[in-house]
Amino acid sequence: MNDRHVKVEVQLERMKSFGEDAAKAGAVDAEEPVPVSVPVPSSAASLSPDPSGITIAAAAAAGADTPGKPRGKHRGKPGKDAKNICGKHISDLALHGSAVSAHGERHLNRLGYERTLHIKGTGKILQGKLENNGNYATIHASKNIHETRREDGFKVPRKRRPVTVDTSKAKTSLEALKISIRQLKWKEFPLGRRAACEIYWHGVSFHDNENIVSGQVNKFPGMIEMLRKINLSRAVRTMQELFPEEYDFYPRSWILPQEYQQFSTQIRMVKENDATVNPTFIVKPDGGSQGDGIYLIRDPADLKLVVGSQAKQAVVQEYIQKPLLIDKLKFDIRLYVLIKSLEPLEIYIAKEGLTRFCTEPYQEPSQKNLSHVFMHLTNYSLNVHSGNFVHSDSQSTGSKRTLSSVLYRLAAKGVDIKRVWSDIIALVIKTVIAVVPELKVYYQADIPPGKPGPTCFQILGFDILLMKNLKPVLLEVNSNPSMRIEHEQEVAPGVFEYVPSPVDEEVKVGVIRDTLRLMDPGHKKPTISQVRVEHGDEIPMEAESQERGPDETGALPSLCLKQVYPKYTKQFNYLRLVERIAVLFVRFLGVKGNMRLGPTAFRTFIRTCKLSNSNFTMASVDILYIDITRRWSGATPDSREAGMGLQAFVEAFFYLAGRRFKSSSLREQIVSLLELCEAQPPPGAEDRRSLSCSRALPRAVRAQTLCLTNSPAPLRRAASQDYGLHQRVKPRSHRVNVEN
Ligand code: ADP
Helix, strand or coil, rough: CCCCHHHHHHHHHHHHHHHHHHHHHCCCCCCCCCCCCCCCCCHHHHHHCCCCCCHHHHHHHCCCCCCCCCCCHHHCCHHHHHHHHHHHHHHHCCCCCCEEECCCCHHHHHHHCEEEECCCCCCCHHHHHHHHCCCCCCEEEEEEHHHHHHHHHCCCCCCCCCCCCEECCCHHHHHHHHHHHHCCCCCCCCCCCCCCCCCECCCCCCHHHHCCCEEEEECCCCCCHCCCCHHHHHHHHHHHHHHHCCCCCCEEEEEEEECCHHHHHHHHHHHHCCCCCCCCCCEECCCCCCCCCCCCCHHHHHHCCCCCCCCCCCEEEEEECCCCCCCCEEEEEEEEEEEEEECCCEEECCCCCEEEEEECCCCCCCCCCCCCCCCCCCCCCHHHHCCCCCCCCCCCCCEEEEEEHHHHHHHHHHCCCHHHHHHHHHHHHHHHHHHHHHHHHHHHHHHCCCCCEEEECCEEEEEEEEECCCEEEEEEEECCCCCEEEEEEEEEECEEEEEEEHHHHHHHHHHHHHHHHCCCCCCCCHHHHHHHCCCCCCCCCCCCCCCCCCCCCCCCCCCCEEECCCHHHHHHHHHHHHHHHHHHHHHCCCCCCCCCCCCHHHHHHHHCCCCCCCCCCCHHHHHHHHHHHHHHHHHCCCCCCCCCCCCHHHHHHHHHHHCCCCCCCCHHHHHHHHHHHHCCCCCHHHHHHHHHHHCCCCCCHHHHHHHHHHHHHHHHHHHHHHCCCCCCCCCCCCCCCCCC
């Protein structure tokens, strides 16, 4: 067994004993000293040689090492954390010889490895909860500390009020959420609450509860829209234009019906060039989930472009023909990713995930087997209906397994799973970077800066396929990954019941509980300067968690979520170019609540950035605006609002950058134009006035505008009025699309 496996087992053991432990931990009376946390590195070894008077006395025979816990980087750098503690924080402590018991990251007392942290030395006083790269250990402070603290005029921390969670809209995640809240000893409001809650858990979208003006909501506005198949494909494609090598983890895709011609032409050319090539494509309806409506084709003529009289919005994508197989079966990975914040961007990845297996042995696609869904599609919701589906209580067998059990198995075969894991982390960060620009536009529209509103976080479900050569490929991202912890089972012929699924529970409760722990309003947010940035190219597989280990009662295991951003800022920050374009875009939107740019605002952008000249007059600017906006209004399925959306603006920006900086590569052109625009002062008062009032287009352009009388209504509105863009964007109605 490797460390990872041992770790999962230890964690399971701990979960089993949780009820008992929680009961014990719950029996805290008012007299009990309030736990105080100080930063302690996860490895005791890094503490013990500390010269400044900190010693660790292991009460248990095990000494400094904790079984099953990879020591990671701390092993190689014994002095680093010790220095942080002694040189920075702890040297400031005046504990005057008092002994405090530290419950380390693995809550060692429960495992029989109690340690005592003797902190000697002089200096000032221990100040509540401190952070050191997020590593915490709980210290039950002795009476002496409290006395000393009072004498020195410091506030003694009180036992905290439980965090309040509104679960009234949690839908299918309710069961796992309830367990999580119970484990944290937080307070659930299943019917909502008149007063504000600190956390709102929504089952579908940001708008499940309206009028939330404080606290934190577990959904971002616009996430559902952004992660629909077409939008995700577009966002990734924009990044592919700028960074083709970095974004080669997403299969080539075409958007239907708009790109049908390009698709069929390209396929025809490929086949003409090499008659032996016969690629397969997978067609996915936009906004579909659970494998619904998906089919494979080998000939563009087989596309079903119309349903009834309506053109079907879909993505057609290159089919990955050689996936990695286990037990001859195709499988995919479901990875849970937390976006903790957009500004600054904070991304966490769950160390444990799920793998979903097909139920029919895989064969490369042929005309004969194209319709075999149990062979080609890994969706649980489809395969559960196959007679071959295996429900298993074990994490490493059956049709749904833990990711760690699969990685363990691959490692046993000699696969470099560190490499695989590091590629997966890179894929996740790059994908998030691709969708953040548009999310920011939605965010400012729904929660304008300066107005009361909640902050947001969200758990996403990444579906990833490993190719035979171990390269991870992004299939899709679910904005509402199923958090069900039970599965449907046929208990008697034709009779289905929901029965508990230990594999789901193990993974999903951990993800929800630890998301809540990270969002705990009492948990001080690490600032950027506190976050350690990794150097070197390869991302370590099992970097130490930078967040606190056990909770303040010592009752919970270490976090199963690992921060990857801003931790790896250095490796990925250069990719955030479109986000800078989005920031500019928002700057010129002018009125809070807007998501689209009117022609006047676009002109203001051009003027402010000094992009027009005798070769590129303001009339040409207007024509450019109309041309791009017209194309995008047809291309966006949900184009109820008129004007230039972010994706259209990005296209215009690319064009302008190409005009202005002809000689360099696209990426360099974009960087140069961004630098030019960012250096300009924000639109002045006069410009702002022009942004918010209607103005007729200049005569030169009116002729162009007149041609639009046959164009779609939204565009006509856009061209003729400088828009009613200034109304606040109404929340869209959301189709309930919870992926199960
Ligand atoms: P849905 O949201 O309907 O589940 P997905 O994009 O996840 O749609 O696709 C469903 C399944 O189809 C995936 O779980 C995977 O097994 C398979 N699949 C999707 N895209 C590809 C692809 N490009 N190559 C190979 N298999 C794919």
